[in-house]
Structure formats: C-alpha cells, structure tokens
Amino acid sequence: MAIQIYQAVLATLAVFILHRLYRYSKLSSRAAGFPPGPGTVPFLGNLHQLPISRPELKFATFARQFGSITGIKAGCQNMIILNTWQAVRDLLEQKGSIYSSRPTIPVCEIVVPGGLNPALNPYGDLWRGQRKKLVDFLGGERTDKMKPVQDAESTQMIFDMLKSPVNFEHHVDRSFGAVILATVFGQRGKTFEHGGKIESFFKVEEQWSAAVGPTSSPPINSFPFLNSVPDWLTPWKGWKLRALGIKGEQERLYIGLLNETRERLSHGKGANCFLSQCLVTQEKEWYDDTYLAYLGGVLLEGGAETSSSATMVFIMAMAAFPEVLERAQEEVDRVCGVSRLPGQEDTANLPYIRACMLEVLRWRPVTPLAIPHHTTAQDTYQTYNVPAGTDVVINCWMINHDETFYDSPATFNPSRYILNDFGASAPVDLETNKGRRLNYTFGAGRRVCPGQRFAENSMMMLFAKLVWAFDIEATGKLPLDLQEGWTEGVVIRPKNLPVKFKLRGGDRKKVVHDAWLEADAFLQQFE
Numbered sequence: 001m002a003i004q005i006y007q008a009v010l011a012t013l014a015v016f017i018l019h020r021l022y023r024y025s026k027l028s029s030r031a032a033g034f035p036p037g038p039g040t041v042p043f044l045g046n047l048h049q050l051p052i053s054r055p056e057l058k059f060a061t062f063a064r065q066f067g068s069i070t071g072i073k074a075g076c077q078n079m080i081i082l083n084t085w086q087a088v089r090d091l092l093e094q095k096g097s098i099y100s101s102r103p104t105i106p107v108c109e110i111v112v113p114g115g116l117n118p119a120l121n122p123y124g125d126l127w128r129g130q131r132k133k134l135v136d137f138l139g140g141e142r143t144d145k146m147k148p149v150q151d152a153e154s155t156q157m158i159f160d161m162l163k164s165p166v167n168f169e170h171h172v173d174r175s176f177g178a179v180i181l182a183t184v185f186g187q188r189g190k191t192f193e194h195g196g197k198i199e200s201f202f203k204v205e206e207q208w209s210a211a212v213g214p215t216s217s218p219p220i221n222s223f224p225f226l227n228s229v230p231d232w233l234t235p236w237k238g239w240k241l242r243a244l245g246i247k248g249e250q251e252r253l254y255i256g257l258l259n260e261t262r263e264r265l266s267h268g269k270g271a272n273c274f275l276s277q278c279l280v281t282q283e284k285e286w287y288d289d290t291y292l293a294y295l296g297g298v299l300l301e302g303g304a305e306t307s308s309s310a311t312m313v314f315i316m317a318m319a320a321f322p323e324v325l326e327r328a329q330e331e332v333d334r335v336c337g338v339s340r341l342p343g344q345e346d347t348a349n350l351p352y353i354r355a356c357m358l359e360v361l362r363w364r365p366v367t368p369l370a371i372p373h374h375t376t377a378q379d380t381y382q383t384y385n386v387p388a389g390t391d392v393v394i395n396c397w398m399i400n401h402d403e404t405f406y407d408s409p410a411t412f413n414p415s416r417y418i419l420n421d422f423g424a425s426a427p428v429d430l431e432t433n434k435g436r437r438l439n440y441t442f443g444a445g446r447r448v449c450p451g452q453r454f455a456e457n458s459m460m461m462l463f464a465k466l467v468w469a470f471d472i473e474a475t476g477k478l479p480l481d482l483q484e485g486w487t488e489g490v491v492i493r494p495k496n497l498p499v500k501f502k503l504r505g506g507d508r509k510k511v512v513h514d515a516w517l518e519a520d521a522f523l524q525q526f527e
C-alpha cells in the first residue's frame, strides 16, 4: 500500500513537471502573428542569441535581416525591437496610451519599491503626477533659467582640469552632478572628495547600474519559475540582500540631501531650487519626504551619468579626429577671442560645436537602446500581433546609423548637421518625415527624456570651454569601435580614455583662473 501511494505521488509529480516543461516550451516559442525574428529553441526562446555585452550590435544584425520590427522571445517574455524611426513614431508616439509603461524588474521592486522612481514606474496616475512635476521644472524655456549654474560649473570643471588634468573623468562627473545638486537640491558639489555628496552619489549609482545588469539577479521575467527556487540554490545567491543594501544607501543619500535642502530653506537659502519649491507646497499637495527625495534623486540619476558619458565620447572624438577639433577651436576662437572663456551667451553662435554635440549623440549614443517601454494592451501593427505585456526596445543605435538616411553613418562627421538640420544625406521632406526627431538617443513617446534641453545646454557650454582651453591628444589606442573598452549597461561610455590635455597658447591660464574666481563667488550661494 505504502509503495502504491509513493508511486502515485511520483507519477503526479512527473506529470506536473512535464506539464510545466511543456508550458514553458510553448511560451518560449514565437506565437503566430508575432513580429519576425530569429528561430527559437525550447525554454530559452532567443535568450541564447542575446549577448550580455553590446546587445545593440546584435540587434542591428537582426534589423538587417527582419526589417522595421524584430520579435524576440526572452524565455517566456515577449519583446519587440523597433528598428526604424517610423515604427517608433507609429507605436510609441501615436499609440502612447498603450506603449508607455515600463517592464517590472524584480530588483527594482526591491531597490525602489512602491513607485519611488518615476523613470521606472509603470504608466499610471502615480507616474503622471511625478512626470508633471519634472516637466514643470525642466520643460521648455524654464530650463534656460538654470544656464548661469551650468555656466559656472563648467568653468569650475575647466579650472579643475588645469590643476589635475589626469583626473579629467572625475572633473566631468563632478561638474554634471554639481549642476543637478545646485538646481535641484540648492546645494554645492564643490569636490569629488571621498565621502562627499558627489562621490557618494556616483558610488551608489555604480552599484545600482550593476544590480540592474542582466546577470546580477535571476531572470524571473523570462523564467517565472525561478521565483519559487530558493535563493541559496541559484547562482545569484544573495541578490535580494545586495539589492536591499543599495536601497539603504540610496535612501540615506536622497533623504539626507532633502533634509539639508529643508534646513537651508529654513535659513533663507536655496529658495529657487526645484525641491525647495516642492517643500513649500508639500503639505498642501500631500507629498511625503520619501516621494520628494526620490524625485530629486531621479534627476541626479537621469542627468549626471548620461551627460558626462556623452562628454567622454566628445573627448574621445576630439582626440581621434584632430581636424574636427581644429575646426571647433577655430569657431570658438573667432566668436570669443582669446581673452575670455565662452559662456552661456555664446552657445547660439557656435553652430559647429552644436553639430559636434549632435554627432556625438548620433554616432555613439550613450543610451543605445534607450530605456525599455512596455505595452499595457494588445495591439496590431502592420500585419503583426503585439500582445499586452510586451517589452518594447527603441533601437537608437540602428536608427542613428540608418544608411538610407545618413551618408556614411559609421563616420564621425559633424558637418552633416551643418549641411542639414537632421544630419541627413539629402534635403529632408518635412511632410514625409513628419514627427521625425533630430535623434532618438533621448528616447521617444510619452516617456521621452524630459531633460534633453537641460542636457544640451550643459553640454554646449562644457564642450565650448573644453576646446577653447585645451588641445586634446590621444596617448594610446582609443576604443572607437565599441567592441572593447566601454562600460556595460543602460548608459555606456568609453572607459579610461588614453588622452592628454594641453593648455592652448596665449594667456588662457589667467583667463581660466579669473573666470573661476567669478564662478566660485557665484556658486558660494549653494554652500
């Protein structure tokens, strides 16, 4: 009798496991009507074909094979990759009500639970409220009010470079972090010293980026059964504890910054910054401290690393293409002369520097796949079925390298933006290109980056000052081709650039020093 019960239990278990396996194998294959893509294998779908490093390059080869939209099965998870600007417009822009959510990522649920991070929140009322606040702060010409801070911080960055050029990456990171710290929290980020606000932010940001990487936690969206496997049995052992550690550090940092903003406000300081204004209406609007602290935190996260990564690409390009650097220097010298640093009032007169910035964003987009969107309802596109719950990736890399639109897209050639606003090889017919963006590196649709103008203002000032002050030379092999020497993640940048900076002739040292004294006096209001 006991043996019969034992056999029955075993048989039931076997049927259960076989049923699960059958179900997973069905779920990981491409359903009829799903957009075309590479062949799948049971359980994995296409996961075995998705590289952890530089997925954008693999997605570009899929695009050449499958056309404007590629369908991918990441285990059970449906994913579509939009390879043309028209597909992005047709879906993300024109059907924003169903293409504007974000995938639910288990590690994010631990680090930023309850919708704390607007950039990662699902589409809905909570996100709408947060987004409105961010756009009220960053939108349109309101952003331009922050130019004096961007001007002063970029001057400090050039001054820091004069003192210790080898630490140029820290100076760039500090400068963009400090701009957000001043405009959002009303505080100064004067140095990159250990334990200071800027260093603490970049440290926790690095851990956070690593935690959302594809190998740091179990791929539960692709294989939901992993949710029921005990942590200690998996290769990701301890991932939840590590995520909780990051949550603790991030919370301490952001709440600490908010408390300091409140304290300063009570002494009449920093009243113009974003969070001070939020604090004034806090009670009336029912926002708790954590909500406000993370609203400021997401601006640090969204604004600092992205802009400084793009600056690393700019520095690499200037070192790699001396003829471009020379032309940029010629322009900035002609407009500003040698006896003053370029500043906020000059950027409108520097079309070639602007062309360099647009080309940096096109040529080596620092967000090559933007941030994934997620569908909240079933849709039909062309003849394809896009199920509800599909992850949607903008293939910025591919769109930025479209051979039918750009002349030699692999070449770094800022002049393309002088010849044509879109950088296109032929005049762009605005009727057939209605709704086309200048570039897709800032994403698209209702989740498009709200900080684009803010970022462009910051970068223009910093780029103009850099080429005005320095010659930039390569001292080793530059990682131009993306295969090696780049960081991994949603935001990428070339690592440890082998470059050196040489102060240009004339009295530039004194000009920089004097400009810094003025900038420092201005920035003291944030101390």
Ligand code: HEM
Pocket (backbone or CB within 6 Å): 118, 119, 120, 131, 134, 138, 180, 298, 299, 302, 303, 304, 306, 307, 310, 366, 367, 370, 371, 372, 373, 441, 442, 443, 444, 445, 446, 447, 448, 449, 450, 451, 452, 454, 455
């Ligand atoms: C070179 C600089 C930057 C790049 C390349 C960049 C890129 C992006 C991209 C690709 C997205 C996702 C868009 C989408 O889902 O379609 C995004 C979102 C976002 N960015 Fe930026 N960004 C930059 C600078 C900034 C700055 C300076 C700020 C703020 C001061 C900022 C704040 C944000 C926020 C809050 C979001 C989330 C929007 C949402 O989900 O509703 N970004 N950014």
